Each structure stands twice: as structure tokens, then as C-alpha cells.
Amino acid sequence: KPLLTSLLDGYNVCIMAYGQTGSGKTHTMMGSHSLDEHSRTQQEAQTQGIIPKAAVELFRLISEKPSDSHTVEVSVMEVYNNEVFDLLARDKHGNVTGQHRDIVTTSSGAIQITSLTYEPVRSPSEVMQAVNSVQKLRAHCPTLVHADSSRSHLIVTLTISSKSPNALALGETHSCTGFSASSPCPSPSYSPCPSPRHSISQTPFRTKLQLVDLAGSECVGMSGVSGAALWEVSCINRSLSALSDVLGALAEQRPHVPYRNSKLTHLLQDSIGGDAKLLVMLCVSPTQRFITESLQSLGLGTRARQVHKELPRKKNTPLKVR
Numbered sequence: 001k002p003l004l005t006s007l008l009d010g011y012n013v014c015i016m017a018y019g020q021t022g023s024g025k026t027h028t029m030m031g032s033h034s035l036d037e038h039s040r041t042q043q044e045a046q047t048q049g050i051i052p053k054a055a056v057e058l059f060r061l062i063s064e065k066p067s068d069s070h071t072v073e074v075s076v077m078e079v080y081n082n083e084v085f086d087l088l089a090r091d092k093h094g095n096v097t098g099q100h101r102d103i104v105t106t107s108s109g110a111i112q113i114t115s116l117t118y119e120p121v122r123s124p125s126e127v128m129q130a131v132n133s134v135q136k137l138r139a140h141c142p143t144l145v146h147a148d149s150s151r152s153h154l155i156v157t158l159t160i161s162s163k164s165p166n167a168l169a170l171g172e173t174h175s176c177t178g179f180s181a182s183s184p185c186p187s188p189s190y191s192p193c194p195s196p197r198h199s200i201s202q203t204p205f206r207t208k209l210q211l212v213d214l215a216g217s218e219c220v221g222m223s224g225v226s227g228a229a230l231w232e233v234s235c236i237n238r239s240l241s242a243l244s245d246v247l248g249a250l251a252e253q254r255p256h257v258p259y260r261n262s263k264l265t266h267l268l269q270d271s272i273g274g275d276a277k278l279l280v281m282l283c284v285s286p287t288q289r290f291i292t293e294s295l296q297s298l299g300l301g302t303r304a305r306q307v308h309k310e311l312p313r314k315k316n317t318p319l320k321v322r
């Protein structure tokens with residue numbers, strides 16, 4: 001909840017589930033109940049995952065703001081074999097099909113995904129409808145450890161655009177739709193704002209919440225995969241190792257952070273680096289058999305905890321409009 005408050009204060013936020021295959025990452029992020037009209041009992045709410053819970057909290061916070069002051073768009077991507085796919089892209093018949101996308105870094109240093117689909121959403125259930133509609137597209141493969149193992153990293157992005165109070169007062173309907181998150185909105189009325197809290201009351205901003213269900217780290221001997229699945233494991237393990245390297249570089253405050261060593265870390269650069277706020281949720285197996293994998297996961301958690309981000313922006317420091 002505090003992270004979502006930060007999101008509306010002008011920070012990018014990333015929440016990710018990390019752990020070995022079969023340890024419960026998808027269960028943690030998605031939960032065992034989808035968010036629809038029929039899943040409102042308290043017990044069902046408790047078994048919701050982080051993604052539906054975050055969507056509920058985000059829209060609750062937005063409902064406390066002036067009406068129409070914030071718009072939300074959802075994008076869903078997967079990183080599979082070190083390539084990015086837009087899972088909300090539609091074919092000419094209107095069916096969702098995963099389409100390949102490129103990552104570009106703009107001249108201002110922001111990360112942009114070419115032609116990414118942003119679907120406007122007005123409620124938590126619309127967010128979950130979009131997320132659930134693409135679950136069948138995500139790469140899965142049975143292994144000896146997990147019969148329905150995800151072979152890709154799933155990234156659900158909620159992009160929040162705020163409008164300036166002046167624009168609201170004048171009934172201006174301009175929104176940033178079509179411009180990338182983390183990039184300046186080209187309207188001349190959008191000027192840099194001096195601090196996160198100031199930004200909320202004075203000038204519009206664009207922030208993103210990235211909710212990440214990582215593919216599982218995997219020991220090939222245990223999972224028993226071969227052929228094409230072996231290449232998938234190699235890509236998964238390399239990207240997770242790149243994530244660990246990025247966290248290590250951030251923790252040691254090295255001048256160079258190797259975001260570009262994998263598509264996963266390049267894609268998440270805006271929401272794990274700089275002054276973004278990152279929460280890593282570790283999923284570990286309770287069994288002795290997976291002790292090596294559990295220790296490896298705890299090692300990544302230790303690295304993540306050692307990351308000390310920059311001090312909060314000073315009041316008079318210009319904030320890059322996102």
C-alpha cells in the first residue's frame with residue numbers, strides 16, 4: 001500500500017516475485033481467485049494475488065482524488081527467450097496475439113517499448129480482464145519439478161497519468177496517451193515539477209507500476225528438460241543472473257549498472273533504477289530437497305536489501321516528467 005501511495009506521488013514502482021520453479025511466484029502475483037463480480041467474499045479476497053490487490057488499492061487511492069484527475073492504462077508483456085512480446089496486441093480479427101517488440105532508450109534516457117499496446121482501464125476488474133485474457137498466450141512447459149511451469153517473465157504495467165488542476169478546471173481533456181511512460185509529455189503546458197509531492201498538486205506526471213511474475217530459476221538436473229526447453233532454461237537463468245548483477249551494481253553504487261545485459265533488466269530499468277521503488281518477494285520451497293535453490297534465492301534477496309537508493313528529491317530539484 002505505501003508503494004502505491006508513492007506511485008501517485010510521482011515514483012515508478014516495481015513489485016516482483018522471484019524464486020525457483022514451482023515455488024509459488026504465479027500464485028503470489030495472480031492468486032487463486034480472479035477478480036470478478038463473483039469473488040468478493042472475504043476468504044476469496046485473501047487468496048487474491050498481488051496484481052489484483054494492487055489494482056484494487058490503486059483505484060481506491062485514485063477515487064480519493066478529484067474526479068478525472070488520473071487515467072490508468074494497462075500493458076502486458078512477456079520476456080521469452082530474451083525477446084519482448086506485447087501480449088495485448090491484436091490481430092486483424094481483434095484476437096490477442098503476442099507480437100514481438102523492441103526496447104529503445106530515448107535521448108532523455110527513458111525506456112520505451114515500440115508500438116506497445118496501452119489499454120485504458122477504469123476499474124480493477126478491467127485490469128484483471130486484460131491480464132487474464134492473455135494468460136493462455138504465456139509460454140508454459142511441464143517439467144519434473146512443476147507440471148505447468150511458466151517459461152517467460154510476465155510484466156503487467158499500469159501507467160498512471162495525472163492531469164494538472166488547471167487543465168481540470170478548464171475542462172481540458174488532453175491526456176498523455178500514446179507517449180511512453182517516463183518520457184516528457186510534449187504538451188507545452190506540461191512543465192517539470194519540483195518535487196514528488198509538489199507534482200501531485202501542480203503539474204501532471206506519468207508514472208508506472210510494473211508487476212512482474214519472473215520465470216523460475218532452475219537446475220536442469222532437477223527439472224529434466226531437454227531440446228528447445230533447454231534453451232528456454234538457459235535464457236531464463238541468464239536473465240535472472242543479469243537481474244542479480246544489476247542489483248549487485250546498485251547495492252555497491254557502481255557508476256555503471258549493466259541494465260542492457262538482458263532484455264528483462266533493460267525493460268525494467270526505469271522501475272528498478274534511479275529513484276524508483278522496488279519490492280522483491282522471494283518464494284522458497286519448504287522442502288530440504290531444494291535447499292540449494294532456496295539459498296540462491298535468499299542470496300538475491302540479500303542483494304536486493306542492500307540496495308540503497310538516492311535520497312528523496314529535494315523540493316527545488318526539478319522532477320523529470322514521466
Ligand SMILES: Nc1ncnc2c1ncn2[C@@H]1O[C@H](COP(=O)(O)OP(=O)(O)OP(=O)(O)O)[C@@H](O)[C@H]1O
Nearest residue numbers: 020021022023024025026027028146149150215216
Ligand atoms: N501459497 C500457496 N497456496 C496454495 N497453493 C500454492 C501456493 N503457492 C503455490 N501453490 C501452488 O503450487 C503450484 C506451483 O505454483 P506456481 O505456479 O505459482 O509456481 P511458480 O513459482 O510460478 O512456478 P514456475 O516458475 O515454474 O512457473 C501451483 O499449483 C500453485 O497453485
